[in-house]
Structure formats: structure tokens, C-alpha cells
Amino acid sequence: MPEFRHPVPHPSRRTWRLARHLLLGLSLAATSLPARAQTAPQTAMVTGSFSPEQRAEIVAIVRQALKTDPSILTDAITTLRASAQQKDDADAGAALQANRGALTGQTGDAILGNPAGNVTLVEFYDPRCPYCRKVLPTLDTLIGSDRQVRVVEKLIPILGPNSVIDAEAIQAAALQGKYKPLQQALMGDSGAPGLDRIRTLASAVGIDVPRLLQDMKSPAVSSVLNRNVELARTLHLTGTPTFIIGDQTIPGAVELADLRQAVAAQRAH
Structure with a gap:
């Protein structure tokens, strides 16, 4: 039925x-x-x-x-x-x-590699981020093997107070021409974060420590860090590290082969 x-x-x-x-x-x-x-x-x-x-x-x-x-x-x-x-x-x-102009390098940005290189790679990073630390030697290898790459560094302390203090120290070291030495020392060190650690590592790489501590709280440093964080928000970045090359955004601890491929593609563009 x-x-x-x-x-x-x-x-x-x-x-x-x-x-x-x-x-x-x-x-x-x-x-x-x-x-x-x-x-x-x-x-x-x-x-x-x-x-x-x-x-x-x-x-x-x-x-x-x-x-x-x-x-x-x-x-x-x-x-x-x-x-x-x-x-x-x-x-x-x-x-x-x-915001293309801001990505080619602004006052206060550290430029690694060849400042006159024909390809610009921008890195947004937090000095306490483990993935940023992991990719540090990868960037060094890229710069060492490709003499036409320029890397624009954008410090964005987003992981808390320890990130802020390390970022301030690295940015302040740039005022003494010691950006890379202190960056390498801080990001390669596993000691407890804090001013005592910064003093010890800064002294070891030949930095004027009293001047560094004073510069860390200066407008010259805070304005750059604030500007970088605001730029990251404007670009809708969601984590560190993030790389930008041309129109391509590459998040995460990317492999060397992928960075080389991105650089080659941009150079051929």
C-alpha cells in the first residue's frame, strides 16, 4: 500500500x-x-x-x-x-x-646581504620565536650563496615581554652597527631571558653596554618596533616568521630550496 x-x-x-x-x-x-x-x-x-x-x-x-x-x-x-x-x-x-614602499626598507630596518641586490626578501620575525631561530642559518646560507639578494629585517615582538626586551636590544645594537652579532648571540642562546643575559651577550660581541641599555628605551627604537608591528597587522600576517618576496607571502620556517626557488622566480619576473 x-x-x-x-x-x-x-x-x-x-x-x-x-x-x-x-x-x-x-x-x-x-x-x-x-x-x-x-x-x-x-x-x-x-x-x-x-x-x-x-x-x-x-x-x-x-x-x-x-x-x-x-x-x-x-x-x-x-x-x-x-x-x-x-x-x-x-x-x-x-x-x-x-605598502610596497615600506617593504623595500625603511629607516631603522637592518639590511642583510647585498644592499644593492636585485631581489628583496623581507622577513618579519620575533627573536623569541623558535621557528625564527630555526630559519636563521637558512637565511645566512641564502645570503652567502646568492650575492644579489638583499634581506630586509622587520622585528615584530609579539610573543610577550621577553620578546620585547630582546627585540629592543637587537634594534638598539643596530645603532652601534652590531645588529647581526647581537641577533645571532641572542637567538642562538638558550639562557634565561632578561637584562643580565643581554648585558653578558652584548659585552661578548663588543657592544657598548651602557649605551645599549639607554638606546633600548629610546624613541628611535620603540618607533621602529611599533611601526613594524602595525605594518604586520596591515598586511594581515598571522605568525612568525613570515617572508615576503614580490607579491608572494611565505609563512613559516621555509626550507632553503623554497627560498631559492622564490628568489629565482622573482628574478625572472
Whole structure:
């Protein structure tokens, strides 16, 4: 015997439109995407224009749709995430173009390698970041093997007070022409962080320690570090180290072969 069901009234176009918004609202509730804040008022505005009976009908449609095919919600979340990622990528690309001048080197930036090199690689790093420490010898090898690479260093102390104090010391050492020696000493040392450690390592590499400690709190140092952190935010960077070469952003402790490939591609561009 055939199974009979109670006939379901055919919903109006307006009803289906609201159902779609409700599905979107449900998918947004399951994710933390920024689009949630933008969509919620729109959903509320649409639901407010329907009667309680119509809203009840739409909720029933949504529930039945999710029971029948739960993948609807998964697909909606996947689509929203992909859309948000595309927007983030577009925003990051636009920010990269708008801040191109800042990436070629600013006052206070250390330039490693050949200052007149034909390819510029920018590194945003935190001196306490273990991945930044891991990639340090990789950069040295790249610079030593390719005499036409210039590396622009952007210190961004984002991992807490110890990062700040180390970054201040390295940036202050640059005022004495000792950026690289103190960077290598601090980032290669496993001792407890603090001013005593900085004094010991700075003295060992021939730095005027009293001047260093004074310069660490100077506007010349703090302005550079603040500027670098703000630039990293503007470029939508999410961690350290992050490398930028041309229009390409490379996050993480990248391998030497990948850096060489990026440099070759930029040189051929």
C-alpha cells in the first residue's frame, strides 16, 4: 500500500527567501567567521517582516531540510569559509601593493646581504620565536650563496615581554652597527631571558653596554618596533616568521630550496 503524507502547502518565493536566510544564519552560528556580524542584522531585518505563522512555516522547512540532508549545513559553512578566505587573500594582496614602499626598507630596518641586490626578501620575525631561530642559518646560507639578494629585517615582538626586551636590544645594537652579532648571540642562546643575559651577550660581541641599555628605551627604537608591528597587522600576517618576496607571502620556517626557488622566480619576473 502506498504511503500517504499530509500535503505541504507550496511556500511562496518570499518564504523560501527567508528560509535561505535562516539557513545562512544557522551556518554562521556554527562558525566564527567575520561575516557573522555582517549577516545577522540582515537576517533579523528579514525575519521581522513576516508573521509568526510564516516564520513557523519557514523554521519547519529549514528543520526538514537539515534532517533530510545534513550536508546542507556543512556545505554552507564550507562556502562561507572559502568566501571569507578569498576576501582575506584579496585584502592582503591590496595591502601588500599599498605598502610596497615600506617593504623595500625603511629607516631603522637592518639590511642583510647585498644592499644593492636585485631581489628583496623581507622577513618579519620575533627573536623569541623558535621557528625564527630555526630559519636563521637558512637565511645566512641564502645570503652567502646568492650575492644579489638583499634581506630586509622587520622585528615584530609579539610573543610577550621577553620578546620585547630582546627585540629592543637587537634594534638598539643596530645603532652601534652590531645588529647581526647581537641577533645571532641572542637567538642562538638558550639562557634565561632578561637584562643580565643581554648585558653578558652584548659585552661578548663588543657592544657598548651602557649605551645599549639607554638606546633600548629610546624613541628611535620603540618607533621602529611599533611601526613594524602595525605594518604586520596591515598586511594581515598571522605568525612568525613570515617572508615576503614580490607579491608572494611565505609563512613559516621555509626550507632553503623554497627560498631559492622564490628568489629565482622573482628574478625572472
